[in-house]
Amino acid sequence: MTSPAFILVTPQMGENIGAAARVMGNFGLPDLRVVDPRDGWPNLKAESVAVGSPVLKNATLTYTLDDAIGNLTRIYATTARPRGMEKRVLTPREAMAEARAATEAGEAVGILFGGEKSGLPNEAVSGADAIITLPVERDFSSLNLAQTVGVLAYEWRAGDPAPDDFEPVSDPASKADMERLYDHFIEELDRAGFFHPPEKTPLMVNNLRAALARARFTEQEARTFRGAIKALALGRGKARIVRED
Structure with a gap:
């Protein structure tokens, strides 16, 4: 043209x-x-x-x-x-x-x-x-x-598509992936004593789930977030071992 x-x-x-x-x-x-x-x-x-x-x-x-x-x-x-x-x-x-x-x-x-x-x-x-x-x-x-x-x-x-050399965003995370992420996150927070006082735990859990749901994670982001949770949990365990020694 x-x-x-x-x-x-x-x-x-x-x-x-x-x-x-x-x-x-x-x-x-x-x-x-x-x-x-x-x-x-x-x-x-x-x-x-x-x-x-x-x-x-x-x-x-x-x-x-x-x-x-x-x-x-x-x-x-x-x-x-x-x-x-x-x-x-x-x-x-x-x-x-x-x-x-x-x-x-x-x-x-x-x-x-x-x-x-x-x-x-x-x-x-x-x-x-x-x-x-x-x-x-x-x-x-x-x-x-x-x-x-x-x-x-x-x-x-302005009506042209974005350049081809930019990598496309990966697929949205499935609801099953997000449930695993929620469970993993809540479990580690519970182990760390985050939910206090105990009677407010359901409300806090729901607030966290709602915040993560709004983020609309992709598959890659959900994997990365779970990896970050795991790293923090492992780091907390290593710190405990050092203190005990």
Whole structure:
């Protein structure tokens, strides 16, 4: 599936360009287009902050917005300010879900991000198919350029499953395993004289069982917990032998 192009329109700081390229690389978005950057191109500060991101190395430089979006069929404009235009307004989550469906249908999608000082010009917003705005506090709505890119990049991949190299959680412990754990735990606590006064033993036992049940142990965790109980019991026995000697 083709990913959307992220288009930085007249960005000012090389650091923000580099940070945008870095987070795009993190989330597998290879198509960065930079329109007329203030401090020229290539930019050493961008290269430093990008920490080797291939996205920056392969970024496209243009000097007009028309050149940057000429091959695209659907455009979203990010802005924190109402523009008084008859435009659909979407959250990043809504927009990226729509963009994913559009790319799957064969469209070429672009997301516009404005420069740090004043955001996108009105003519860029007016030509977009929809506006993306983040649900920020209205009295403090200006986001850093690279942070905004990061939010949209995350939302693009938010529906993907966790990476395969993380080990899956083992199966939940069976009720029989949990009963053995409860019995083992209560038995060792009783031997240690934990239940005092005796008349409160049933209540204390029920509280302990309830607490352990809420933990929803896996098979591995139940085995580990029983191993810990056994180790503590053996350690208590060794300490008793040392004292007696």
